[in-house]
Amino acid sequence: MKILIVEDNRKLGQFVRKGLEEQAYAALLVENLAGAREAFYADEFDVVVLDLSLPDGDGLDFLKEVRGGDSDASVIILSARGDVEDRISGLNLGADDYLSKPFSFAELLARVRSLTRRHDRNRKTVLDHAGVRMDLVTREVTFGDSKIELTQREYALLEYLLKNAGRVVTRTQISEAIWDCHFDMETNLIDVYIRKLRAKLKSGDDGTSPIRTVRGVGYSMG
Amino acid sequence: MRTTLSFRLIGFYATVATLTVFLTLWVGSSLIWRQMIETADLILGNESEELALLLNDVDLPRSAEAVRYAVEDHSQLDAGIIYFQIDTPCGEALFRSENLGGDLLPEPGGAERTYDGALSFRLSGQKTPGGMPVRVGQYEIGEFRCRLGTSLDTQLDARNQVRRLALASIPAVFGISLLVGYALSWVMLRPLRAIQETAQRITGANLRERIVVPESSDEISRLARLLNDTFDRLEKAFEQVRRFAGDCSHELKTPLTVVRLQTEKVLEGDVLPAEERAALEEALGEMGRLEKVIQRLLLLAQTEAEALPLNRKETSTADFLRNFAEDAEVLAEEGGRRFELAGDADARVSFDASWIRQVLFNLLTNAIKYSPPGGRILLRAEVVGNEWRVEMEDEGDGVAEGELETMFERFNKVGAGQGKQPGTGLGLAVCKGIVEQHGGNIRALAKSTDRGFRVVWTLPLEG
Numbered sequence: 001m002k003i004l005i006v007e008d009n010r011k012l013g014q015f016v017r018k019g020l021e022e023q024a025y026a027a028l029l030v031e032n033l034a035g036a037r038e039a040f041y042a043d044e045f046d047v048v049v050l051d052l053s054l055p056d057g058d059g060l061d062f063l064k065e066v067r068g069g070d071s072d073a074s075v076i077i078l079s080a081r082g083d084v085e086d087r088i089s090g091l092n093l094g095a096d097d098y099l100s101k102p103f104s105f106a107e108l109l110a111r112v113r114s115l116t117r118r119h120d121r122n123r124k125t126v127l128d129h130a131g132v133r134m135d136l137v138t139r140e141v142t143f144g145d146s147k148i149e150l151t152q153r154e155y156a157l158l159e160y161l162l163k164n165a166g167r168v169v170t171r172t173q174i175s176e177a178i179w180d181c182h183f184d185m186e187t188n189l190i191d192v193y194i195r196k197l198r199a200k201l202k203s204g205d206d207g208t209s210p211i212r213t214v215r216g217v218g219y220s221m222g
Numbered sequence: 223m224r225t226t227l228s229f230r231l232i233g234f235y236a237t238v239a240t241l242t243v244f245l246t247l248w249v250g251s252s253l254i255w256r257q258m259i260e261t262a263d264l265i266l267g268n269e270s271e272e273l274a275l276l277l278n279d280v281d282l283p284r285s286a287e288a289v290r291y292a293v294e295d296h297s298q299l300d301a302g303i304i305y306f307q308i309d310t311p312c313g314e315a316l317f318r319s320e321n322l323g324g325d326l327l328p329e330p331g332g333a334e335r336t337y338d339g340a341l342s343f344r345l346s347g348q349k350t351p352g353g354m355p356v357r358v359g360q361y362e363i364g365e366f367r368c369r370l371g372t373s374l375d376t377q378l379d380a381r382n383q384v385r386r387l388a389l390a391s392i393p394a395v396f397g398i399s400l401l402v403g404y405a406l407s408w409v410m411l412r413p414l415r416a417i418q419e420t421a422q423r424i425t426g427a428n429l430r431e432r433i434v435v436p437e438s439s440d441e442i443s444r445l446a447r448l449l450n451d452t453f454d455r456l457e458k459a460f461e462q463v464r465r466f467a468g469d470c471s472h473e474l475k476t477p478l479t480v481v482r483l484q485t486e487k488v489l490e491g492d493v494l495p496a497e498e499r500a501a502l503e504e505a506l507g508e509m510g511r512l513e514k515v516i517q518r519l520l521l522l523a524q525t526e527a528e529a530l531p532l533n534r535k536e537t538s539t540a541d542f543l544r545n546f547a548e549d550a551e552v553l554a555e556e557g558g559r560r561f562e563l564a565g566d567a568d569a570r571v572s573f574d575a576s577w578i579r580q581v582l583f584n585l586l587t588n589a590i591k592y593s594p595p596g597g598r599i600l601l602r603a604e605v606v607g608n609e610w611r612v613e614m615e616d617e618g619d620g621v622a623e624g625e626l627e628t629m630f631e632r633f634n635k636v637g638a639g640q641g642k643q644p645g646t647g648l649g650l651a652v653c654k655g656i657v658e659q660h661g662g663n664i665r666a667l668a669k670s671t672d673r674g675f676r677v678v679w680t681l682p683l684e685g
Contacts, residue, residue, distance in 0.1 A: 009476045015483045080475040085531040102479035102513055104486055153548055181576045184514065186649075187583050189549055192556045216486070 067094035106217035130210035130222035170218035232403035239399035247388035305371035325352035525655025540568035592618035
């Protein structure tokens with residue numbers, strides 16, 4: 001997995017590069033559009049982490065070039081602009097994800113990881129993980145041998161966790177997926193729903209649940 | 223503007239035009255009438271002189287026979303215009319011209335005048351006993367009292383025709399000048415309408431456009447120039463807000479990210495002594511608060527400049543609120559309160575669901591925080607007139623009357639010092655900004671005896 005980081009703040013860029021390298025990704029940092037073009041056409045990358053405000057131009061222009069070519073690299077926009085407008089135009093131009101500054105590294109990592117596995121699991125009609133079985137057609141959920149009754153939100157949340165089973169999903173990702181909300185909702189809604197889900201998915205013997213909390217980051221299934 | 227100004231102008235114009243035409247015709251008819259009377263008097267005067275010459279030659283004794291002999295030919299010659307009636311001073315009839323046909327010339331009523339020092343006469347407009355309008359002059363010529371008359375029939379007809387025309391002109395002229403005035407004001411006010419239309423198009427998202435200044439250097443082009451200057455200043459102010467938002471984003475958020483990433487990194491290994499760890503975790507918490515403040519200030523700057531990009535979609539209000547209620551019940555229950563949704567009035571309203579939901583979340587969070595355990599939080603929605611009205615009410619202590627106005631200002635901490643966890647003091651200001659950018663308004667209501675704190679907001683319905 002090769003990642004190109006385009007970020008003009010050197011400290012931040014290097015921090016992200018090191019962090020990704022520690023996670024066994026090959027990462028290259030460039031600090032402007034010219035460097036990005038040079039690197040991108042010289043080599044092949046799986047993921048581009050792209051800042052929008054660059055000293056020699058707008059990152060969105062580079063995004064257009066990437067999408068115009070035949071590369072199938074995924075692009076995560078990393079922006080301080082954080083505007084809904086920028087998000088929409090970024091996603092319209094073909095960006096795969098959008099992360100507003102300030103972010104935590106775990107958030108970035110979670111998104112890079114979900115990009116690399118974006119295409120699996122999406123077409124299944126039955127999700128099955130860690131004893132939880134969800135039929136997307138009949139909307140029936142079973143845990144072990146027992147049938148589970150879920151509210152609409154609980155169902156949507158569990159579906160999202162199951163689709164990303166084995167991977168950490170952050171609170172922001174959850175709020176984007178379930179509430180279509182691209183900013184902090186400033187409530188503990190997600191934690192409350194997770195708690196409710198856990199209460200319903202509790203194994204009888206030791207009282208543990210397949211939903212794991214990843215401290216300071218989010219949750220993961222199994 | 224059009225309904226008042228141009229209609230007032232048209233009304234004024236039409237009234238003035240109608241009055242002018244009417245008065246012109248009416249006064250004109252009177253002037254012409256006077257002219258005709260003068261002409262008649264002149265004719266009568268001339269005739270009296272001729273008659274005086276004839277009467278001088280009357281043979282003595284002055285019998286009716288002798289008078290007829292002297293004037294009959296002459297009277298027949300002028301029969302088309304003049305009536306003759308000659309009497310003795312005591313009223314004995316001496317001669318009646320044939321064209322009188324048995325009718326009589328009445329005695330004129332005017333004051334006595336003298337003519338050439340010799341003739342004294344009186345003149346007035348009269349009707350003969352036979353009903354014919356005449357101008358009659360009575361002249362004392364020697365031993366005769368002569369009355370000469372001329373018919374005013376055609377003159378009167380002409381005058382009355384003009385007067386009828388004046389009356390008839392009132393509705394006609396009024397109608398025509400309404401039409402002309404409307405067309406005129408449509409043409410004259412066209413530059414104003416263009417200004418109005420352009421000004422309406424100019425919004426936060428479209429500040430470049432300017433009014434096209436008309437070629438002429440009249441009031442309207444001055445107004446257009448003045449407005450364009452105002453738009454220039456407005457655009458500059460907008461640009462400043464945008465630049466501030468941009469600067470803020472770049473200059474604050476990027477370093478903040480670096481600080482956060484590094485702090486997280488240090489915390490990661492679980493190698494720190496507990497005390498240092500706690501300190502860093504607190505720093506992270508404060509960082510989170512700082513991020514939130516920056517985010518909200520940016521949001522406020524944007525809503526104040528009406529530059530918050532809204533992704534409006536026409537939405538069923540009932541569906542939207544039911545959807546929200548599901549989350550609200552869960553949150554209230556978690557906080558040990560009860561949430562109720564009342565009213566299922568449905569309407570189609572165009573709004574950005576994520577922002578409006580955020581308004582509701584902010585209000586709900588406040589309500590949970592300030593209502594007593596087990597207290598009820600009621601969300602009431604209704605459609606009143608052309609508005610979608612939503613009200614959230616809790617059973618808390620409410621706020622003092624004086625604070626109602628200021629609560630929506632920045633950094634206002636409602637209920638501060640009540641031992642609750644502090645917020646950013648921006649939540650309600652953000653709510654106000656979001657609602658107002660949607661074209662609605664929000665306000666807090668005073669606590670009445672059985673109710674706690676109430677916040678009401680409204681959004682306009684479609685159309």
